[in-house]
Amino acid sequence: MVECIGGYFQFSVKADGLYFTVYPPKSGEQPATVADALYYLDKKKIMDCDTVKMKEAFSKAKEAPFTVKVSDAGALESREFGIYTMSSDLMEMEAVFYPPFEGAGMLDEDEIIKDIQHLGVKNGIKTDVVKDFLAHRRYGHRYVIAVGTAATEGSDGYIEYKFNTELKPTPKMNDDGTVDFHTLENVNHIRKGEVVAVLHPEDRGTPGEDLLGRKVMPKKVKHVIFRHGRDLTVSEDGLQLISSVSGHVTLENDKVFVSNVLEIVDVDNSTGDIDYQGNVNIKGNVLAGFSVKATGDIAVSGIVEGATIVAGGNITFNRGVQGMNRAVIKAGGNIVTKFLESVEQVEAGGSIETDSILHSKVNAKGSIKAAGKKGLIIGGEVRSMTLVEAKVIGNELGTATVIGVGVDPAAKRRLDELQKSLQTMGANKIQLNQIITALRKKQDLEGELSQDKKEMLQKTMKNMLIIDKELAEQKKEFEDLQSVVSEDSNARIKVYGTAYAGTKLVFGDQFMFIKEKYDHCQFIKERADIKSALL
Incomplete structure (x- = not known):
């Protein structure tokens, strides 16, 4: 009798034939099965065996061992053996052990390991499982006796974008139920030196090894690289994409672009107000009530209505400004425009060039020149630190017009x-x-x-x-x-056509009203007096 905690069967050869004994399991363990016994017969080529009596023995050996003669003929005694099965992926081997004939030889650890190695296994033999079998001997039980080293699967590389890749301009609902079309998130602003994207490299994983000692490769993973336009640089470690300019960033077909020039068709409800770090080009119009602010230059091809336009650099209006008495135009540099009409406030850090200024309040550190085809300055207040030029100043109706040069008191x-x-x-x-x-x-x-x-x-x-x-x-x-x-001493007002009566001329803290029409002249300050002189 062998030491086995599970149920098992055993053949024995006696003088009058072959006997078969079924042993019940210890508490909680599994009984032996008819299928295992039939497999045993087939494996060991035991013929002329009464399988009916064998099956009866299984049914009667519930509480105590039961022995029955199953053949008058003897059989070649078999020692304890194991059947080893390798999985199709060669990553796992199962062993099922069978008992010896009564009195036949038993397996030991070295013999089991050599049997496994003889089948080609070079990696993953579980000696602790072998020891467990030898200590408890569960016949018919499936032991996982060898396991290959699985590959460690990797992960795809990916790019993390530090900006909104799916801009959807949405109006803001105010507390009072009205809709605010001015504040729309329609531009991804970016500053020079900011990181616009971070690359997370792929993890290629670690190869494993099957039972035969061959490498098992992990699944292929996705390799990613930065795809980008100009004015973007990749950090030394290759993991960050950095903007070289202040402006805006966009993603087009997995390619990142930055630009310091924002191009817009119209500024209206579809865009909201614009506040941009860089230059702004507007191909259409700027509607009343909206504002455009930029740290660089602003150019508008269409009409500017009663809007606010503020540029750190130059401003160019291809057509002009219909201000509706509420437009505000401010430039850190020069302003070039077709006309300025009914503009609440115009300020330029540089010069202003236009065809006409009508009923507007205009101020410039540099010169102001209305020297186009019309060359008009009528109504409002126009002041330059250095020079105001126009073909016509004021009109025959005596419309209140103020022209100032020099330093404001x-x-x-x-x-x-x-x-x-x-x-x-x-x-x-x-x-x-x-x-x-x-x-x-x-x-x-x-x-x-x-x-x-x-x-x-x-x-x-x-x-x-x-x-x-x-x-x-x-x-x-x-x-x-x-x-x-x-520069105050060189300040002057030049009129290439006519300056009409009623116009107020201001030089610093001195002023005079024109009482008669002047043609083709200039006005200068001599000491405390304002005088006219020929051009």
């Missing part, structure tokens, strides 16, 4: 204020420096400052930073105003 007052402020802050800075120097000497001598002295030092240094920043800002403003004031 307010600018001169501001220059005086800045000069006094710079002197005061300079003195304050000297005092703060003295305090900081004294506290640091005390620290060097005593090794450490008291808590109140530490707080005083920190507060003084903070105040020093604030003053330095204010000094830099006010100094720049002072220098800009100084350069403007220095």
Whole structure:
């Protein structure tokens, strides 16, 4: 009798024939099966065996072993053996063990392992399973006796875009139930140096090894690379896509594009207000009530109605501005336009060139020239730091028209204020420096400052930073105003056609009303008087 915790059967050869014994399992274990016994007969080529009696033995061996003679003939005694089956992918081997004839030889660990190796297995033999079988011997049980090393599957590479790849401009619903068409998310803004996309490389996984020692490759994964247009750079590690310009970013067929020029057909309910880091080109019109702001240049091919246009650079209107008495136009540089009509406010850091200015308030640091085909300045107030040129100023109806050149008295007052402020802050800075120097000497001598002295030092240094920043800002403003004031002496108003009576001419803080018509002349300031002279 072998040591087995599961149910099993065993053949024995005696003088009068072949006997068959069925042993019941220990509590909780599985009984032996008729199918295993029949398989045993077939495997060991045992003939003339009474299978009916064998089946009866299984039914009677529920509580105690039951033995029955199954053949008058003997049989070749078989020792304990195992049947080994390898899976189709060669990654797993199962073993089913069968008992020996009574008194025949038993398997040991080395013999089992050699049998497995003889079948070609070079990898993954589970010696702990072999030991488990030898310790408990469950015949007919399927033991997973060898397992290959599975490949570690990888993952596809992918690109993480740091912007909205599916822009869908949607109007905002206000609390009062109205719809706001001005604030639409229709542009992915980007600043120079910002990361627009991050590449997550593919994980190719790790090869495994089957029972025969051959490599098992993981599934192929997707390899990705950045696809992009100009003005984008890839970081040194190849994992970040960085914009070289400020502007906007788009994704077209998995290719990233950035540009510092935003092109729009019309500015209306479909676009909302525009606020852009770069240049803006508008091929159509800008409707009343909307605004366009850009850090660079703005160009509009169509009409600008009662809108707000603000550019850090130049502004170009191919047609002009119909302001409806509410348009606001501001440029850090020059403004070029066909006409300005009923514009609430026009400001240029540079010059203004136009064909006509009608009933508008216009101000420029540079020259203002209405020298086109019409060359009109009628109504409103037009002021330049240096020069105003026009063919016609005012009209026969005496429409109130103000033309100003030179420095605004307010600018001169501001220059005086800045000069006094710079002197005061300079003195304050000297005092703060003295305090900081004294506290640091005390620290060097005593090794450490008291808590109140530490707080005083920190507060003084903070105040020093604030003053330095204010000094830099006010100094720049002072220098800009100084350069403007220095040009005041050359300021003039030129009229290539007619200046009509009723027009008010302003030179700095001096002014005069034209009382008669002047043709083809210029107006200049001589000391405290405003005079006309030939061109």
